[in-house]
Amino acid sequence: MAEAVPKTCKVVLADTIAKNLLQEVKDTLEKISNGEQHPCLVAFLANDDPAAIKYAEWSKKTCEENGFAFDLRKVDKEALEEEIMLANDDKKVDGIIVYYPIFPGNPTHDKYIQETVSLHKDVEGLCHKHLYNMYHNVRFLDPPHNLKKSLLPCTPLAVVKILEYLQIYNPILTYGNRLYGKTITVINRSEVNGRPLAALLANDGATVYSVDINGVQLFTRGQGIKSPRHQVHDKEGWGLKECLPISDVIIGGVPSESYKVPIDLIRDGAVCINFSSFRNFDGPAVKEKASIYVPSVGKVTIAVLLRNLVRLVANRPSDAHQQARKEAFTDG
Amino acid sequence: MAEAVPKTCKVVLADTIAKNLLQEVKDTLEKISNGEQHPCLVAFLANDDPAAIKYAEWSKKTCEENGFAFDLRKVDKEALEEEIMLANDDKKVDGIIVYYPIFPGNPTHDKYIQETVSLHKDVEGLCHKHLYNMYHNVRFLDPPHNLKKSLLPCTPLAVVKILEYLQIYNPILTYGNRLYGKTITVINRSEVNGRPLAALLANDGATVYSVDINGVQLFTRGQGIKSPRHQVHDKEGWGLKECLPISDVIIGGVPSESYKVPIDLIRDGAVCINFSSFRNFDGPAVKEKASIYVPSVGKVTIAVLLRNLVRLVANRPSDAHQQARKEAFTDG
Numbered sequence: 016m017a018e019a020v021p022k023t024c025k026v027v028l029a030d031t032i033a034k035n036l037l038q039e040v041k042d043t044l045e046k047i048s049n050g051e052q053h054p055c056l057v058a059f060l061a062n063d064d065p066a067a068i069k070y071a072e073w074s075k076k077t078c079e080e081n082g083f084a085f086d087l088r089k090v091d092k093e094a095l096e097e098e099i100m101l102a103n104d105d106k107k108v109d110g111i112i113v114y115y116p117i118f119p120g121n122p123t124h125d126k127y128i129q130e131t132v133s134l135h136k137d138v139e140g141l142c143h144k145h146l147y148n149m150y151h152n153v154r155f156l157d158p159p160h161n162l163k164k165s166l167l168p169c170t171p172l173a174v175v176k177i178l179e180y181l182q183i184y185n186p187i188l189t190y191g192n193r194l195y196g197k198t199i200t201v202i203n204r205s206e207v208n209g210r211p212l213a214a215l216l217a218n219d220g221a222t223v224y225s226v227d228i229n230g231v232q233l234f235t236r237g238q239g240i241k242s243p244r245h246q247v248h249d250k251e252g253w254g255l256k257e258c259l260p261i262s263d264v265i266i267g268g269v270p271s272e273s274y275k276v277p278i279d280l281i282r283d284g285a286v287c288i289n290f291s292s293f294r295n296f297d298g299p300a301v302k303e304k305a306s307i308y309v310p311s312v313g314k315v316t317i318a319v320l321l322r323n324l325v326r327l328v329a330n331r332p333s334d335a336h337q338q339a340r341k342e343a344f345t346d347g
Numbered sequence: 348m349a350e351a352v353p354k355t356c357k358v359v360l361a362d363t364i365a366k367n368l369l370q371e372v373k374d375t376l377e378k379i380s381n382g383e384q385h386p387c388l389v390a391f392l393a394n395d396d397p398a399a400i401k402y403a404e405w406s407k408k409t410c411e412e413n414g415f416a417f418d419l420r421k422v423d424k425e426a427l428e429e430e431i432m433l434a435n436d437d438k439k440v441d442g443i444i445v446y447y448p449i450f451p452g453n454p455t456h457d458k459y460i461q462e463t464v465s466l467h468k469d470v471e472g473l474c475h476k477h478l479y480n481m482y483h484n485v486r487f488l489d490p491p492h493n494l495k496k497s498l499l500p501c502t503p504l505a506v507v508k509i510l511e512y513l514q515i516y517n518p519i520l521t522y523g524n525r526l527y528g529k530t531i532t533v534i535n536r537s538e539v540n541g542r543p544l545a546a547l548l549a550n551d552g553a554t555v556y557s558v559d560i561n562g563v564q565l566f567t568r569g570q571g572i573k574s575p576r577h578q579v580h581d582k583e584g585w586g587l588k589e590c591l592p593i594s595d596v597i598i599g600g601v602p603s604e605s606y607k608v609p610i611d612l613i614r615d616g617a618v619c620i621n622f623s624s625f626r627n628f629d630g631p632a633v634k635e636k637a638s639i640y641v642p643s644v645g646k647v648t649i650a651v652l653l654r655n656l657v658r659l660v661a662n663r664p665s666d667a668h669q670q671a672r673k674e675a676f677t678d679g
Contacts, residue, residue, distance in 0.1 A: 093579055096482075120561060123538040126458045130475035143462040143475070150428075206455040229452060247425055 024302040029314040032180045036318035037081055040325055044082065047329045054109040054328050055084040056138065056320075057102050061092040066292045067114035070313065074112075077317045083324065092117050096131055103133040109331075110138035110324040115207070122206070135331065138323045140166035141207065149211055151244045152191075152218045152237070156330065163330040166323050170290055171212035173315040174266060175219075177288060181307055183264060184219070195220035200258040202226045202276065203268030208290065212266070217245035224250070224258040231258060255280055264288065267295030278304055288312065356634040361646040364512045368650035369413055372657055376414065379661045386441040386660050387416040388470065388652075389434050393424040398624045399446035402645065406444075409649045415656065424449050428463055435465040441663075442470035442656040447539070454538070467663065470655045472498035473539065481543055483576045484523075484550045484569070488662065495662040498655050502622055503544035505647040506598060507551075509620060513639055515596060516551070527552035532590040534558045534608065535600030540622065544598070549577035556582070556590040563590060587612055596620065599627030610636055620644065 044054070056078060058071055071087055078085035086108075090098045095117060102108045111132050118124040129141045134156075137145060144156070148165040155161040167175075178184050184193040199216050203209030204227040213225040217234035225232045231253035237244040250257070259265060259280035267276050268290045275297050281287065284306040289295045294310065301308050376386070388410060390403055403419055410417035418440075422430045427449060434440045443464050450456040461473045466488075469477060476488070480497040487493040499507075510516050516525040531548050535541030536559040545557040549566035557564045563585035569576040582589070591597060591612035599608050600622045608627050613619065616638040621627045626642065633640050 097576070121538070122455045123458045124542075126455045127475065127478065127538070130462065131479070143459065146459065147463070206453070206459070210456075244429070 024305045025307050026302070027177075027181065027307060027309050029177075029309065029312050032177055033314040033318040035180070036176060036315065036322060037077070040318065040321050041081060043322075044325050044328075047325070053082060053084045054324055055086060055107055056110045056112060056324055057086045057088060057108050059095060059098060059102075059111070059113045060087060060089045061095045061117050062114060062119075064114065064116075070317075071114065073313065074317050074320065077314075077321065081321060083321060095128060099128070099131045103131075103136060108136060110327050111136045112138055112320065126206075136327060137166065138169075138320060138327055140168040140172070140323060146211070150214050164326055166326060167215070168207065168211050169316050169319045169323065170208045170268075170312065171215050172323075173312045173319045174212055174288060174290055175215055176315055176319060177309055177312060178216075178264070181286060181309075183286060188220075191218075192220045197221045197264065198224070198262050199264040199266065200224045200226060200255075200262040201266045201268065202255070202295070203266075203270075203291070204229075204232070205268075209268055212268075214245050224253075224262065226255060226258060230254075267291055269293070269295050276301075281305065290316075354635075356637050357639050358634070359509075359513065359639060359641050361509075361641065361644050364509055365646040365650040367512070368508060368647065368654060369409070372650065372653045373413060375654075376657050376660075379657070385414060385416045386656055387418060387439055388442045388444060388656055389418045389420060389440045391427060391430060391434075391443070391445045392419060392421045393427045393449050394446060394451075396446065396448075402649075403446065405645065406649050406652065409646075409653065413653060415653060427460060431460070431463045435463075435468060440468060442659050443468045444470055444652065458538070468659060469498065470501075470652060470659060472500040472504070472655060478543070482546050496658055498658060499547070500539065500543050501648050501651045501655065502540045502600075502644065503547050504655075505644045505651045506544055506620060506622055507547055508647055508651060509641055509644060510548075510596070513618060513641075515618060520552075523550075524552045529553045529596065530556070530594050531596040531598065532556045532558060532587075532594040533598045533600065534587070534627065535598075535602075535623070536561075536564070537600075541600055544600075546577050556585075556594065558587060558590060562586075599623055601625070601627050608633075613637065622648075 058074060060067060060071055075085040075087060088098065099111065102111050113128060113132065115125050117128055130143060132142060134142045134144050145166050149167055154165060156163040156165050183197060186193065188195055194216055199221045201209050201213045201223060204225045209225060213223045213234045217223045217236050220236055223234040225234055231250040233248045233250050234245050237246055255277060260282050262285060264286045265276065265281060266288045270291055270293065272293045274295055276295050278297060278300045281304045283304060285304065286307045287296050287301050287305040288309040290312045298310065390406060392399060392403055407417040407419065420430065431443065434443050445460060445464065447457050449460055462475060464474060466474045466476050477498050481499055486497060488495040488497050515529060518525065520527055526548055531553045533541050533545045533555060536557045541557060545555045545566045549555045549568055552568055555566040557566055563582040565580045565582050566577050569578055587609060592614050594617060596618045597608065597613060598620045602623055602625065604625045606627060607629050610629060610632045613636045615636060617636065618639045619628050619633050619637040620641040622644045628640065630642065
């Protein structure tokens with residue numbers, strides 16, 4: 016009788032996945048930069064959120080290690096809009112990131128700020144045009160030429176990159192259909208993270224249960240021909256109790272220290288990923304259930320941020336602009 | 348001894364003010380339309396809000412009485428985005444209005460929908476470019492030509508039009524400074540109504556206290572030279588008790604049936620205006636205190652909506668478009 020294979024959970028750290036992505040970023044940068052160096056990312060910090068400060072520090076470190084300039088600007092929240100406009104007009108700035116929330120309790124004001132960032136410098140992929148394209152599965156900004164790729168929001172894209180690395184995306188299937196047959200629960204439906212993530216996964220063929228305190232929504236792929244958009248249906252009366260036992264992948268993103276995904280509802284061998292800055296899964300317990308566990312995604316998010324930045328550089332509109340940047344870098 | 352002048356409050360109805368505005372709209376439409384008739388306003392109703400339904404009915408009536416076509420489209424909230432895109436591309440549609448909220452409890456999703464409406468058809472003045480221009484006191488969409496006026500959101504503009512009618516705007520002062528010396532409290536700081544209103548009034552020279560459940564903010568005119576933006580300061584520890592006694596004008600916009608402005612805090616002879624669909628002022632009591640009382644603004648808002656629609660027609664980009672519309676109307 017063969018020995019039973021021990022039931023073990025593979026813990027995959029963000030660092031490992033980030034390294035691969037950063038190498039890819041470096042290679043692309045070399046190809047497109049024509050000897051230019053150091054694309055410049057400007058980050059605006061207008062709150063005292065310790066998570067934002069930590070993320071900014073990591074971003075700075077990662078930028079500098081990978082040939083990017085990182086310029087952190089601490090500004091008063093009332094001056095933020097003007098400062099963003101200045102950065103929009105500054106040819107030395109390649110990308111702009113803003114740490115949210117700026118106006119807690121007033122998310123539409125934050126959304127207004129997001130829209131203030133120029134589309135050409137929107138490294139976070141949060142401008143309406145980028146979000147619109149994501150929700151409609153439109154991959155380019157300039158159809159029918161299709162030379163400029165549309166950007167995706169960083170955290171959702173980081174989760175997608177993780178799922179690709181983990182081969183949950185099945186490369187045997189056609190591109191755009193590689194999650195076909197997979198059931199995924201995403202716990203969080205914020206406009207910045209959970210909802211775009213659910214849409215991205217559904218657009219790639221998954222059956223996605225999007226869960227928040229208001230209930231469960233089912234995201235499935237759209238049927239349209241022109242820019243197919245995922246479809247959304249309320250699942251009346253559903254909760255985690257219905258979603259988790261049928262899910263191949265469970266993605267936690269609840270921004271709360273006390274929140275824990277109920278482990279007993281998770282099916283044996285599921286893949287568990289946490290993108291919250293808090294641990295949504297109890298480590299020892301989840302390892303008894305999951306086949307793969309990714310405890311955090313932050314470093315992948317930063318790698319994706321740089322990937323987006325390189326894309327912005329590649330998308331840049333004019334040669335005049337290129338020339339101005341070249342001169343700027345010769346001066347510095 | 349002369350008899351004391353009886354202390355009486357003048358009640359001004361929205362209807363009176365709306366009539367003047369509608370006459371102005373008619374005159375402008377005749378001037379710009381070159382014999383074309385009936386600009387078409389498409390209204391999307393994707394909720395069951397009785398206030399929205401009532402507003403839609405009034406809008407239809409006012410449109411048809413004043414030479415406009417009104418096309419109410421009831422759609423499922425999940426289909427709304429696609430329907431808006433179709434209307435954006437439809438040359439027979441001159442303006443688009445959406446009745447909010449669509450996704451209650453998720454204001455950033457509604458904000459996403461707002462941004463879906465084409466700037467050229469945004470009759471409500473809620474697209475980012477329109478809001479940006481309003482907050483920065485930028486009057487045109489096409490500097491330096493300055494041929495296309497930027498639109499202002501309807502309800503805030505309706506309140507401004509009422510204050511002009513009531514001569515709170517002092518025409519003796521320079522244009523842009525006609526509220527100088529006035530203190531105004533606005534009770535509501537929503538992104539659609541209260542906050543833009545406070546900014547508009549501050550940009551015209553008023554000292555504005557913007558009050559909501561989170562506290563009081565002081566809006567004053569910006570000092571900048573290029574596109575001066577109003578300034579905002581938190582008034583720590585302030586409440587209605589501090590604002591109302593020093594206010595010349597009190598504007599209520601609390602969307603709640605039970606909310607009433609505390610009449611005892613209002614100073615004698617103040618001007619009281621209610622833009623909520625509920626009565627924020629107790630009628631008999633406010634008449635004992637106020638010099639002027641405007642119990643509702645809805646009809647002025649609709650007149651302003653048509654004023655905006657005419658402006659969109661005047662701003663229209665191309666002659667090809669004009670031609671297409673002409674043909675369309677010949678068919679109909």
